[in-house]
Amino acid sequence: MADDTRSSSSGDGTVGGAPDRYDTAPGARPPAAGGLNAAWGRTSADLATDQPAGHAAAGLRSDPDLLAGSDDVTGGLGGTKIDPDAGGDIRRGRHRELHPEVDPDTRLGLRPTVSADRLPDQPADAPIDPRTRAATGAVAGLAGAAVVAALMYALFWSGQLAAPTFLAAERTLLGTRGWLDHAFAVLGFLAAGGIWGWLFGLLVPRPTLLAGVAFGLLPALFHWLVIAPLIGDGLFNRGTAAGVALPLLFNALVWGGIVGHLCHRWLRPPYDAVTTSAVG
Structure with a gap:
């Protein structure tokens, strides 16, 4: 018969005199709180007191009493009483660092890392x-008219478009021919673009x-x-x-589009241009 060297299990959930953490027999006593993990059932304040002396520098320890801005407390960690005359929190019964109604920054005595807003109002x-x-x-408006005239002449000389409308209007009104009709037509078109742009700037307080x-629908309707x-x-x-x-x-x-873009760019405040360029 083989030798039975196994330790017998006692009725109180122990094996070989040691607690059996996995004993599921009826009536077995469950392990005490924290039996499987030393941190179970413990608060952070309890764990802070477990740290040996010299575990970390004084300013780095997690003991609430050593945190920056800690309240003046008496009576230890459990059931303490804050003394309002000593400059502590007026709430009684808990540390400021552990009080649920205090925001985290105030609990830890934190302060802003900068003295002012990075982007003030x-x-x-x-x-x-x-x-x-x-x-x-x-x-x-003058700049926009110059761009339109250049585009229309480019299409006209490439055979993609008939004579520009402002050239036909100049020939109808003045009857000139040769290079003069082109010069007068372009000058008249630039002047018209400047006048329409003047009206746009006068009537639109915040151009975009x-x-x-x-607004360009108005000169189109006039045409x-x-x-x-x-x-x-x-x-x-x-x-x-x-x-x-x-x-x-x-x-x-x-x-x-050119007039709206240029007016918006030229008339916006300087600080708006700086913040827009920084973001974009």
């Missing part, structure tokens, strides 16, 4: 003088690119109702696809 945009807006709009595109009948193309260029689409393209999208 900016002042409200000061209203811009209408004359400044009008002058800015006139310059932007979309506002410029929307359909005044310029087109003047050169013999009829109202709305007789409703042809090119006669409706080209004024929208050149007057609203190109010219209006």
